[in-house]
Amino acid sequence: MTETGTSLPAADADPADAPRRHPNRWKAVLVTLLVLGALGAVTWVLLGSRLLVVRHVEVTGSALAPRDRIVAAAGVDLGTPMARLATGAVRERVERLREVESAEVERDWPGTVRIVVRERVPVAVVERGGRYHQVDRNGVVVADGESRPAGLPTLTVASPGPSDKASLAALAVLSGLPEQVRGRLSEVAATGPGAVTLHMRGGQMVVWGADERAYEKIRLLEALWRTAEGRAVRTVDVSSPDVLKTK
Missing domain, CATH: 3.40.50.10960 (Rossmann fold)
Incomplete structure (x- = not known):
């Protein structure tokens, strides 16, 4: 008489583990969506909204060159997103003025661009x-x-x-x-x-x-x-x- 043996379930095939894996996967998806949403919101605030744009242009250190000439040479358009402002290009344009020896351009959040000029000294x-x-x-x-x-x-x-x-x-x-x-x-x-x-x-x-x-x-x-x-x-x-x- 042949005896038929019954097979035992594999030790790592515990059915109780399956329900636990699904919540972890959904949690990871939710965290990813939250991070992407936060990044999208920050990007929109910096580049797409009207919250952080250039509203004022300040000039310090000028005596020979009138402020209006410096601002005109800088070519900073009001309403430009602060994050998109090319400060290096602004500095180069200001330094083309004959009165200016060097210049620094700074972002003063949330909406001010400060131009600090060092003028040439006549001797x-x-x-x-x-x-x-x-x-x-x-x-x-x-x-x-x-x-x-x-x-x-x-x-x-x-x-x-x-x-x-x-x-x-x-x-x-x-x-x-x-x-x-x-x-x-x-x-x-x-x-x-x-x-x-x-x-x-x-x-x-x-x-x-x-x-x-x-x-x-x-x-x-x-x-x-x-x-x-x-x-x-x-x-x-x-x-x-x-x-x-x-x-």
């Missing part, structure tokens, strides 16, 4: 064509007008400009002078990068030479001008600080 005046052009230490014209601005020495060179070596040498010497010397200066002239001459308000002329060893040259001048004899000298040559020449 000398060039007279040309009946107008007075104020130039900075790099020879860039930052302003011009029909009247001569007070307090700035005249720059006298053959071809004034940011690419002229004589201009750059004269302006480098001028920018390196201490305030007490620069305040007595009426004109800085140069026939070449190694031939800079300073003309003082009292009529004295200083043959400076090249833009080098400035500290030694300044010390020689200050020591000379502290004496009555030195103040009476009309021409001082400090082009070679090792040998002081006077006339």
Whole structure:
């Protein structure tokens, strides 16, 4: 007589596990939908809604360039989503203004764009064509007008400009002078990068030479001008600080 055995159910085929797997799967689906919904809402607020758009443009640091010119050059349209604002492009447009040396563009949430400019500083005046052009230490014209601005020495060179070596040498010497010397200066002239001459308000002329060893040259001048004899000298040559020449 043949015995027929009965098979036992597999140990891992517990029917009670099936109901537990379905809630976990639906929970994962629900979390995914919630995350996608939140991302969609954030994207809409940043890029599609009217909640976070440019409403104001502020300008700080400007003195030479009028605020309206800076805002116009920036080209920021009100109503543009703040997140889409290309701050780098705005900065480049502002820096094209002749008065501006550098600029920074900041987002001030929720709706303000702040433009912080660093303007060029005029250090000398060039007279040309009946107008007075104020130039900075790099020879860039930052302003011009029909009247001569007070307090700035005249720059006298053959071809004034940011690419002229004589201009750059004269302006480098001028920018390196201490305030007490620069305040007595009426004109800085140069026939070449190694031939800079300073003309003082009292009529004295200083043959400076090249833009080098400035500290030694300044010390020689200050020591000379502290004496009555030195103040009476009309021409001082400090082009070679090792040998002081006077006339």
